[in-house]
Structure formats: structure tokens, C-alpha cells
Amino acid sequence: MIALPGKLVIETVGLKKTYQGKLPTPVLFGIDLRVVAGEFVSIIGQSGSGKSTLLNILGALDVPSEGLVKIDGVDISTLTDDGLAVLRSEVVGFVFQAHFLLEELTCLENAVLPIIIRKGSATQEEVEWIHGLLVRVGLGGQLHKSPDTMSGGENQRCAIVRALANRPRIVLADEPTGNLDSHSGEEVFQLMRQMSAEIGIAFVMVTHDERLAHAADRILMIEDGLMRSIE
Amino acid sequence: MTITTFLPRQIRFEGQLAWRHLRSGGGQTWLTIAAVASGVIIVIFIMGLIFGLQRKFTALLTDAIPHVTVQVPEGKPIPYADLPGSRPGPTSSRSEMQAPQRKNIDDWRTVLSIADTIPNVRTVSPAVAGQGFASKGANPVGVSLTGADPAQQELITPVTRNLIAGHYxxxxxDEVVIDYELAKDLNVGVGDRIRITSISGIPEPPRIAGIYSKGQGRGSAYVTLRTGQSMLGIGNSVNVVYVKVYDIYGADAVAERLAVLLDCEAKSWSSEFPNFVTSLQAQAASAYLISGFTLIASSFAIASVLIVSVQRKAKQIGILKSIGARKNQILLVFLLEGLGIAVAGSVMGAIAGIAVVYLLSLPKQAVTRVGGVPESLFPLMLDPLYILAAMGAATLATLLAALLPARSAAKMNPVDAMR
Structure with a gap:
């Protein structure tokens, strides 16, 4: 599922989020965002500014308190729980700060997992495609290793391949290099850049690393719950 | 090929993940399986013991007695006012039962042919039964006399297997078989002659052909049908027809059918021993209750282990949801995990339960009566039906126990779960 370049894949209008607790905590005050296919966007901002909250809402992991969120042209407020699950499976890929691979599975099994969740099993062709991606990211020798025997960088590269498994239109990366040393971080970032350019996937990356942020097509900053464009 | 290869393609992923959970669970998985297995072992043991005891007591009682006894009904007293031709107006009357006295069945061959047509009837034996006195010299001893064809009577109240001397x-x-206690009272042995006088007053001097011991009762004597008829002075009639059935719990239906067809009194063994039947039912109910409580207790243990397991896997649930897993898929993973535990626990419990029951059935009791054979100390019984029922009930209880944590896993918010 590769999106056509230029097509709008993320659109939010007046997106607000308030966490309900003993005291309601507003986090996002009205975010308007548009991301097109193949675009690489980085989001920066102070800790607690609402970057991860925004990413969770864009990935249908969380729901907005107010406002419109359209992912690949679909208003996510109209979707059921299963509909949201299908969206997460087919349209969106996630990369987290921690790799979040399943320790019970090998590197190859982890990477193929989204396909299996989507349709029960993976074809030989799909497994070969994933295998090829893992080789390309330098994990050809780690295919049958468990995540706990691989380095942080290797695990994160495997997590990126997993995010690409269902050929999504959007990959949302929440500080994907946050747990890596600068060399591994650079490698992971370049990999994402490369995939974005080659496959035409929109990447939205939250990062604290200003150097990586500036290497994106567009930098957005969240400040006081509002978003502004830096360049 | 793995264990999940046999699952339908649509749930193979869930099965595979459940299998991995079980494998990675290690000691915790084995502990949960042991909880299920313990429940199954206890259920099999309790059922084996209770139903084994029931079988033993029922066999002890019903093997030695007729299952249905057919006789001519006793006359019942009729109040004066109900008599035909009685004058209206205030009356005073006193009703008294006639002294017990068996009426004769003259057309007993018809009774046999009708009884033979009723389903569940195994064998029918015409007989004469009455009271008398046995003596050897002085001091007559009361005796219950049964006159019947030995081959047929053997199928109703087995004598041969309890013989300690002679034959039946x-x-x-001109021969009689008497019980051991009677032989002891009369101080006689096989080959001796005794005098038996029935209540009709006709004395016979039969020779003792055999002595038996059932370990219960005293003062019984068996003679042939012809001799019995002669002793009781009832010509060619009999006064009772004994019936043995295949299914002892169907004896009531046979008795009812016989009573309707023959217009006679037919009593089943269970109507003769109502307290025994009630105690059997109470025992069975106790066995079911104990089994039920055992399974409930093990379900709670399983549920608590699975709840902890779900909490430990919260992050994984969040990850799976973030990559597209639906609620039903998560639910299925944990239900299949529960099913794996249930099946493994049930199978292991059944094997161990059968072994326990078998080993406990080996010790024998000391023989306490003459001619007795050693019996199991624990009269346990293994019935494939209740073993399967125990396995099924344990599997169901485990699945119900797994449902609660599985539902909470399926409902988990992925963001909260990964936090």
C-alpha cells in the first residue's frame, strides 16, 4: 500500500486533547496539521508538550477530546474499535523509543508479525520481502536471534522493518533514536529517510535531537499545546 | 511442525503466541497446569471412591436378593361402612390386618411367560417361600425355607459362590442346603440329616447337601421346588415369583409393568429398601458437590495466576494493539493460553488420577468370614464416563477462569499498557 506522492495522508483541524483526572489536564489546544505522502516531518518540543500525545492520536492509539482527525482521508472518530485496529494495521506503522519487540519471537518473526496479525499468515513472497528489508538494514545475520540477544540499534532497526511490514502510508516514530548512541541513532535516522524516499511513506518523527530534526523535510514545534512551523 | 500447525489458519497466530506464552512461562505455567491436574485428580478420586462404594454396597445388597418379587396381594381390611349391603347409620367397627400369609399363584407358568416379554428382565424363577423349624434332636431353630429349581434360583440369589462345603x-x-450359622447352631455337617417342619406341619428329613456362608443373616435353607411345595403343602402352585433384571435402577419400571399386566403385587428392591436408595442419592449428590467445589477452588487459583500473567504482559498487549491486533485476537490469545493449560492439566490429571485410583485399589482387606475372598481396602471404581466428565468440567472451569483476564487484556488501552 504505497501512497501517491502529494496525497494528503494526515489532516487534523482544531485537534484538542484534555486528560480527564481529578483535575482535567489540557495538553493540546487546537492542532492543525497536514502531512502529504512521502513527506518526512519532524516534531520537536519540550518534554510534556504533547508530542507523544499527538502521535498517539494520529496513530489511532488514543482519541482526541475535540477536533477532526483524518488519516488517509478517513475521519477516525467514525471508526469502531476494530476499524481503528484495521487502520493501525494497514495504514499506520509505529516506531517507539523503546523497540517494543516481542521477546518470545525472533527478529524475523517480529518483523513479519504485523502481516500475520492482519491476515493470519504471511505468503512466501511477503516473508522474502521482509527478509530483504532486514538484510538491507544490516540484520541478515540476526534473523533468528531473539531481541534480548541483539543490540539496541539492531532492535530498533528491526522495529523499523516491522513498522514497514504492511507497507503503510504513514510511519509514526516517537523518539526512535532516543535510546541509541549517536552513531546508531544516525544509522536509524538515515534508514527511515531512505525508506521514506524509496517507498513514498510519510514519516512523522518526534525527536529531541535538533540535528536529526533539521534533516527532515519540515520541522514543527509544539509549544504550549499549539503547533507552529519552524521552516 | 509445531503444536499450532493443527489450528485453523485464521487463529494460528493467536495459537502460536499463546503457545510461546506457555513455553516462556516456565514454572508458572507448570504450576497452573498442576492446579488443574490436582482438581481433576481429586474429582476422579472422589467420584471413584463414592461410586465405588455405591457399586459395592448396591452389589452386596442386590446380588443376593431378587430385584422384583411377584406375589398375590395381601387382603386389606375393609371398614364396615364400605362393605356391600352394609346398613347406613352410625356404626362402630374395628379393622385388623390378616396374619401374614402368602397366597398361592396357581397359574405361575403364565406369569413366567408374561414376565419374559418385559424388557430389562434377565431371569425369572418360580419359588415357594415360607417359615419352618429345623432340628437335629432337640431344640428346633427357626428357618426361612426357599424351594426353587437350583439352576434358576442360582441366578436370583447365588448360593454356589458362597458354598463352603457340598453343592447346590x-x-x-431329599437334600437341603443350609447356611453356616444354622449348621453351627444344629452342630451338623454335609451328609447329616436334619428334620425340617414347615408351618403347615409337614415334617421332612432331608440330608444336608451343602453349607454356605454369605457373611450376613442366619437360618436359611434351600430345597428343590418340588420338595418345597411338598413341605408347605401347596400342591403344584408357587407363592412367589422372583425376577432379576439387567439394570437394577430399572427395577421399579419392571415392577410397575408386572403389576399392571398380572394384576398382582410386584415389589422392586428399591421399594423394599427406600432408605438405602435415598442414601445412595445423598452420596452421589455429595460427590458432585465436593467435585464442584474442588473445581471452583482450582478455577480461582488459575484465574489469579492468569490475571497476574496478563498484567505482566500488559506491555506486549499494548504492542500488539499498536501494530493492529484486534480485541478478539487478544482475547483469543489468552483464551487459547487458558485452553492449553486446561487440556494439559486435564490430561495429566486424568493420567495421575487413574494411577492413584489403581494404586489405592491394590491393598486388600483381611478376610473376616468363612469362605470369603479378600476384597479391596478401598472399593474404588474407574468409569471412563466420569473421567471424561471430570476432564470436561475442569477444561470448562479453566476456560471460564481464563475469560476474565482475557477480557481485561482485550479491553486494555494500548497507550496505558505500553507506559
Whole structure:
């Protein structure tokens, strides 16, 4: 599922989020965002500014308190729980700060997992495609290793391949290099850049690393719950 | 090929993940399986013991007695006012039961042919039964006399297997078989002659052909049908027809059918021993209750282990949801995990339960009566039906126990779960 370049894949209008607790905590005050296919966007901002909250809402992991969120042209407020699950499976890929691979599975099994969740099993062709991606990211020798025997960088590269498994239109990366040393971080970032350019996937990356942020097509900053464009 | 290869393609992923959970669970998985297995072992043991005891007591009682006894009904007293031709107006009358006295069944061959047509009837034996006195010299001793064809009577109240001397099958017209206690009271042995006088007053001097011991009762004597008829002075009639059935719990239906068809009194063994039947039912109910409580207790243990397991896997649930897993898929993973535990626990419990029951059935009791054979100390019984029922009930209880944590896993918010 590769999106056509230029097509709008993320659109939010007046997106607000308030966490309900003993005291309601507003986090996002009205975010308007548009991301097109193949675009690489980085989001920066102070800790607690609402970057991860925004990413969770864009990935249908969380729901907005107010406002419109359209992912690949679909208003996510109209979707059921299963509909949201299908969206997460087919349209969106996630990369987290921690790799979040399943320790019970090998590197190859982890990477193929989204396909299996989507349709029960993976074809030989799909497994070969994933295998090829893992080789390309330098994990050809780690295919049958468990995540706990691989380095942080290797695990994160495997997590990126997993995010690409269902050929999504959007990959949302929440500080994907946050747990890596600068060399591994650079490698992971370049990999994402490369995939974005080659496959035409929109990447939205939250990062604290200003150097990586500036290497994106567009930098957005969240400040006081509002978003502004830096360049 | 793995264990999940046999699952339908649509749930193979869930099965595979459940299998991995079980494998990675290690000691915790084995502990949960052991909880299920313990429940199954206890259920099999309790059922084996209770139903084994029931079978033993029922066999002890019903093997030695007729299952249905057919006789002519006793006359019942009729109040004066109900008599035909009685004058209206205030009356005073006193009703008294007639002294117990068996009426004769003259057309007993018809009774046999009708009884033979009723389903569940195994064998029918015409007989004469009455009271008398046995003596050897002085001091007569009361005796219950049964006159019947030995081969047929053997199928109703087995004598041969309890013989400690002599024979019963092939009994001659001038022979008698008496019980051990009676022989002791009269101080006689096989080959001796005794005098038996029935209540009709006709004395016979039969020779003792055999002595038996059932370990219960005293003062019984068996003679041939012809000799019995002669002793009781009832010509060619009999006064009772004994019936043995295949299914002892169907004896009531046979008795009812016989009573309707023959217009006679037919009593089943269970109506003769109502307290025994009630105690059997109470025992069975206790066995079911204990089994139920055992399974409930093990379900709670399983549920608590699975709840902890779900909490430990919260992050994984969040990850799976973030990559597209639906609620039903998460639910299925944990239900299949529960099913794996249930099946493994049930199978292991059944094997261990059968072994326990088998080993406990080996010790024998000391023989306490003459001619007795050693019996199991624990009269346990293994019935494939209740073993399967125990496995099924344990599997169901485990699945119900797994449902609660599985539902909470399926409902988990992925963001909260990964935090």
C-alpha cells in the first residue's frame, strides 16, 4: 500500500486533547496539521508538550477530546474499535523509543508479525520481502536471534522493518533514536529517510535531537499545546 | 511442525503466541497446569471412591436378593361402612390386618411367560417361600425355607459362590442346603440329616447337601421346588415369583409393568429398601458437590495466576494493539493460553488420577468370614464416563477462569499498557 506522492495522508483541524483526572489536564489546544505522502516531518518540543500525545492520536492509539482527525482521508472518530485496529494495521506503522519487540519471537518473526496479525499468515513472497528489508538494514545475520540477544540499534532497526511490514502510508516514530548512541541513532535516522524516499511513506518523527530534526523535510514545534512551523 | 500447525489458519497466530506464552512461562505455567491436574485428580478420586462404594454396597445388597418379587396381594381390611349391603347409620367397627400369609399363584407358568416379554428382565424363577423349624434332636431353630429349581434360583440369589462345603446345583429332592450359622447352631455337617417342619406341619428329613456362608443373616435353607411345595403343602402352585433384571435402577419400571399386566403385587428392591436408595442419592449428590467445589477452588487459583500473567504482559498487549491486533485476537490469545493449560492439566490429571485410583485399589482387606475372598481396602471404581466428565468440567472451569483476564487484556488501552 504505497501512497501517491502529494496525497494528503494526515489532516487534523482544531485537534484538542484534555486528560480527564481529578483535575482535567489540557495538553493540546487546537492542532492543525497536514502531512502529504512521502513527506518526512519532524516534531520537536519540550518534554510534556504533547508530542507523544499527538502521535498517539494520529496513530489511532488514543482519541482526541475535540477536533477532526483524518488519516488517509478517513475521519477516525467514525471508526469502531476494530476499524481503528484495521487502520493501525494497514495504514499506520509505529516506531517507539523503546523497540517494543516481542521477546518470545525472533527478529524475523517480529518483523513479519504485523502481516500475520492482519491476515493470519504471511505468503512466501511477503516473508522474502521482509527478509530483504532486514538484510538491507544490516540484520541478515540476526534473523533468528531473539531481541534480548541483539543490540539496541539492531532492535530498533528491526522495529523499523516491522513498522514497514504492511507497507503503510504513514510511519509514526516517537523518539526512535532516543535510546541509541549517536552513531546508531544516525544509522536509524538515515534508514527511515531512505525508506521514506524509496517507498513514498510519510514519516512523522518526534525527536529531541535538533540535528536529526533539521534533516527532515519540515520541522514543527509544539509549544504550549499549539503547533507552529519552524521552516 | 509445531503444536499450532493443527489450528485453523485464521487463529494460528493467536495459537502460536499463546503457545510461546506457555513455553516462556516456565514454572508458572507448570504450576497452573498442576492446579488443574490436582482438581481433576481429586474429582476422579472422589467420584471413584463414592461410586465405588455405591457399586459395592448396591452389589452386596442386590446380588443376593431378587430385584422384583411377584406375589398375590395381601387382603386389606375393609371398614364396615364400605362393605356391600352394609346398613347406613352410625356404626362402630374395628379393622385388623390378616396374619401374614402368602397366597398361592396357581397359574405361575403364565406369569413366567408374561414376565419374559418385559424388557430389562434377565431371569425369572418360580419359588415357594415360607417359615419352618429345623432340628437335629432337640431344640428346633427357626428357618426361612426357599424351594426353587437350583439352576434358576442360582441366578436370583447365588448360593454356589458362597458354598463352603457340598453343592447346590443338582440338589436332589431329599437334600437341603443350609447356611453356616444354622449348621453351627444344629452342630451338623454335609451328609447329616436334619428334620425340617414347615408351618403347615409337614415334617421332612432331608440330608444336608451343602453349607454356605454369605457373611450376613442366619437360618436359611434351600430345597428343590418340588420338595418345597411338598413341605408347605401347596400342591403344584408357587407363592412367589422372583425376577432379576439387567439394570437394577430399572427395577421399579419392571415392577410397575408386572403389576399392571398380572394384576398382582410386584415389589422392586428399591421399594423394599427406600432408605438405602435415598442414601445412595445423598452420596452421589455429595460427590458432585465436593467435585464442584474442588473445581471452583482450582478455577480461582488459575484465574489469579492468569490475571497476574496478563498484567505482566500488559506491555506486549499494548504492542500488539499498536501494530493492529484486534480485541478478539487478544482475547483469543489468552483464551487459547487458558485452553492449553486446561487440556494439559486435564490430561495429566486424568493420567495421575487413574494411577492413584489403581494404586489405592491394590491393598486388600483381611478376610473376616468363612469362605470369603479378600476384597479391596478401598472399593474404588474407574468409569471412563466420569473421567471424561471430570476432564470436561475442569477444561470448562479453566476456560471460564481464563475469560476474565482475557477480557481485561482485550479491553486494555494500548497507550496505558505500553507506559
Amino acid at each position: 446345583i443338582g440338589l436332589a429332592a
